[in-house]
Amino acid sequence: MIQLLLGHYVPQDGQILLDGVDLTKLSRSYVRSVCSIVSQSPAIFDATVIENLLYGADGNPNMEDVKAACIAAGIDEVISQLPGGYDCHIRDDRLSGGQRARLALARALLSPRPVTVLDEPTAALDKESECHISRALDQLVSRKGGTIVMVAHRLSTVVRFDNIAAIYRGRVLEQGRHDELLEKGGYYAHLWSLQG
16 A cells, blocks of 8 residues: 555556545656655664754754654654764664654654655554654644554554554455444454454
């Protein structure tokens, strides 16, 4: 689904619309310029923390904005403990999986795009990291004027979304808000009861 949304694959049937325009009519560079992506294995570059945070940022965010995004994503305290803080040179192996995910979410908060794609941002995280990421997701969701597409197996991360699509074997079985889907007692409700 994410590969289709990003234009890596062309739908065999139907179409994907971005602001009412068929995605196949838009250039890949345009689609990438309006999408912010947080994957389950976010890229951390061999650079300073601040350079990693500002990678792809719109404009020139000031340090106050950077700190606010990092606090919202629950990564500021971790950064502050690194030698040199935001100027610390890091590589992928310097941060845990949860810390990399939080850094990627801070990056997304710093560069709000019309579409934010989250691919399992809480996959394989401990409860503390999941809690920090849930708070950062609240920040993303509360932003006005954007769309968030999130793939998740942990249903607790999607309860706040306006439209949840329960997909099984490539087909949307049902969709709606969390409470509506629970009330239906269908596939989503079954999955929810298993995670309860």
